[in-house]
Amino acid sequence: xxxxxxxxxxxxxxxxxxxxxxxxxxxxxxxxxxxxxxxxxxxxxxxxxxxxxxxxxxxxxxxxxxxxxxxxxxxxxxxxxxxxxxxxxxxxxxxxxxxxxxxxxxxxxxxxxxxxxxxxxxxxxxxxxxxxxxxxxxxxxxxxxxxxxxxxxxxxxxxxxxxxxxxxxxxxxxxxxxxxxxxxxxxxxxxxxxxxxxxxxxxxxxxxxxxxx
Amino acid sequence: xxxxxxxxxxxxxxxxxxxxxxxxxxxxxxxxxxxxxxxxxxxxxxxxxxxxxxxxxxxxxxxxxxxxxxxxxxxxxxxxxxxxxxxxxxxxxxxxxxxxxxxxxxxxxxxxxxxxxxxxxxxxxxxxxxxxxxxxxxxxxxxxxxxxxxxxxxxxxxxxxxxxxxxxxxxxxxxxxxxxxxxxxxxxxxxxxxxxxxxxxxxxxxxxxxxxx
DNA sequence: ACCTGAACACCGTTCAAGT
DNA sequence: ACCTGAACACCGTTCAAGT
Numbered sequence: 001x002x003x004x005x006x007x008x009x010x011x012x013x014x015x016x017x018x019x020x021x022x023x024x025x026x027x028x029x030x031x032x033x034x035x036x037x038x039x040x041x042x043x044x045x046x047x048x049x050x051x052x053x054x055x056x057x058x059x060x061x062x063x064x065x066x067x068x069x070x071x072x073x074x075x076x077x078x079x080x081x082x083x084x085x086x087x088x089x090x091x092x093x094x095x096x097x098x099x100x101x102x103x104x105x106x107x108x109x110x111x112x113x114x115x116x117x118x119x120x121x122x123x124x125x126x127x128x129x130x131x132x133x134x135x136x137x138x139x140x141x142x143x144x145x146x147x148x149x150x151x152x153x154x155x156x157x158x159x160x161x162x163x164x165x166x167x168x169x170x171x172x173x174x175x176x177x178x179x180x181x182x183x184x185x186x187x188x189x190x191x192x193x194x195x196x197x198x199x200x201x202x203x204x205x206x207x208x209x210x211x212x213x
Numbered sequence: 214x215x216x217x218x219x220x221x222x223x224x225x226x227x228x229x230x231x232x233x234x235x236x237x238x239x240x241x242x243x244x245x246x247x248x249x250x251x252x253x254x255x256x257x258x259x260x261x262x263x264x265x266x267x268x269x270x271x272x273x274x275x276x277x278x279x280x281x282x283x284x285x286x287x288x289x290x291x292x293x294x295x296x297x298x299x300x301x302x303x304x305x306x307x308x309x310x311x312x313x314x315x316x317x318x319x320x321x322x323x324x325x326x327x328x329x330x331x332x333x334x335x336x337x338x339x340x341x342x343x344x345x346x347x348x349x350x351x352x353x354x355x356x357x358x359x360x361x362x363x364x365x366x367x368x369x370x371x372x373x374x375x376x377x378x379x380x381x382x383x384x385x386x387x388x389x390x391x392x393x394x395x396x397x398x399x400x401x402x403x404x405x406x407x408x409x410x411x412x413x414x415x416x417x418x419x420x421x422x423x424x425x426x
Numbered sequence: 427a428c429c430t431g432a433a434c435a436c437c438g439t440t441c442a443a444g445t
Numbered sequence: 446a447c448c449t450g451a452a453c454a455c456c457g458t459t460c461a462a463g464t
Contacts, residue, residue: 004447004448005447005448027436027437027438028437028438028439029436029437029438037447037448037449038448038449038450039438039439040439040440040441040448040449040450041447041448041449043438043439043440044446044447044448045447048438048439049438049439100313100317103359103362103363103366104313104362104363104365104366105366110379110382110385113382113385113386113389114385114386116386116389117385117386117387117388117389120388120389120392121388124388130388130391130392133388133392134391134392135406135407135410137392138392138403138407139356139407139410139411141359141363142355142356142359142360142363142407143352143355143356143359144359145358145359145362145363146316146354146355146356146357146358146359146360146362147355147359149316149317149358149359149362150316150317150354150355150358152317153316153317153318166323169323169326172323172326172327172330173326173327173329173330174330175330175333175334175337175343175346176326176329176330176333178343178347179333179343179346179347179350179351190351193348194348194351194352194355196414197348197352197411197414197415197417197418198352198410198411198414199414200413200414200417200418201409201410201411201412201413201414201415201417202410202414204410204413204414204417205410205413217428217429218428218429240455240456240457241456241457241458242455242456242457250428250429250430251429251430251431252457252458253429253430253431253458253459253460254428254429254430256457256458256459257427257428257429258428261457261458262457262458
């Protein structure tokens with residue numbers, strides 16, 4: 001272990017701790033232990049635990065931005081939006097309870113905003129006007145966050161599918177049970193399915209606007 | 214105050230406490246204080262704080278189910294799905310951090326499942342086949358959860374829109390700033406907007422399947 | 427059956443003191 | 446400049462003891 005801790009090393013260790021122990025395992029003492037110091041030492045580098053959580057979220061958003069920037073220029077806005085959706089889902093999935101933990105966070109890094117600017121430019125360049133691009137990215141973001149939150153909460157719960165676990169009740173609500181089975185099926189495929197529906201909806205709106213241009 | 218506490222009164226008080234103080238204000242001691250007892254008394258009625266949180270989520274889901282059941286029979290699946298989306302958003306909005314707190318919860322009440330069965334029947338009756346109904350309700354649910362999480366996290370943060378607060382950076386990322394302004398605008402209207410896009414996407418899929426029937 | 431008092435092992439955070 | 450030891454006011458939870 002290199003001597004001396006830093007803001008960066010604290011955030012890095014906190015992300016590792018999150019993945020290994022879950023959010024409730026990210027305590028000042030555990031974090032300090034992993035870094036070879038005592039808990040109060042952290043407070044020389046950060047003002048509070050909340051600041052650490054904010055930095056963790058910013059770091060995740062930074063990685064999203066980098067991965068997006070490395071993406072090849074999409075053939076059209078539809079491919080670009082799909083790539084965007086897949087990247088942010090993948091980054092959230094990288095961390096335990098990632099969507100729940102990082103979605104609502106306040107990002108404080110100008111670098112992330114500059115990266116956002118980059119692909120907003122791409123989309124408007126590939127035929128989407130600004131109002132549509134803004135709607136589209138926020139809608140797709142909401143979809144990803146909602147989807148991954150459910151995805152990760154199922155993953156972290158044994159006792160989830162009560163429907164399947166209680167045959168007497170399951171028999172009473174056959175449609176819900178059948179729908180629930182549909183839900184357990186491959187998450188990647190379901191995600192692509194939902195994404196396609198949303199992109200089709202956006203396309204319909206874009207097409208409707210085109211003649212008026 | 215009626216003498217003696219109960220599971221129900223604990224959950225009711227916990228929901229009030231959540232709205233007044235936020236999730237971190239829902240502590241065993243505060244909860245007990247509100248009920249006129251000491252903290253250990255709670256543990257005669259519930260096994261753990263997690264059980265209280267689960268019950269709170271179940272209660273919210275129960276209210277959603279009741280409100281949905283009271284809804285008039287929709288003219289078609291599209292109106293039915295829109296009504297569904299509006300109801301669950303409204304119930305989440307009723308509680309501070311409602312979406313974040315209750316979305317991933319494990320519902321343990323058969324009553325809620327029976328209510329779900331009811332409107333799944335309605336939708337399949339009004340022209341949506343089961344696979345489409347399952348996709349539709351899960352997609353719309355993901356949208357609502359993702360949307361309201363962002364909606365409520367903006368509401369609970371002063372220092373959110375960094376974009377607007379730092380003119381130097383804002384000037385550097387004009388598209389992001391413009392999109393951000395679009396985001397601050399009326400949430401209800403944005404929600405209806407996104408919902409309409411999603412329903413249009415679902416309609417396209419349903420229409421495509423019809424000829425094949 | 428239902429509740430209290432005291433206690434246990436934890437939290438995040440502060441602060442004087444050390445180097 | 447950076448870290449520790451000791452402490453503070455909190456947590457959730459347990460348990461013997463009271464009624």
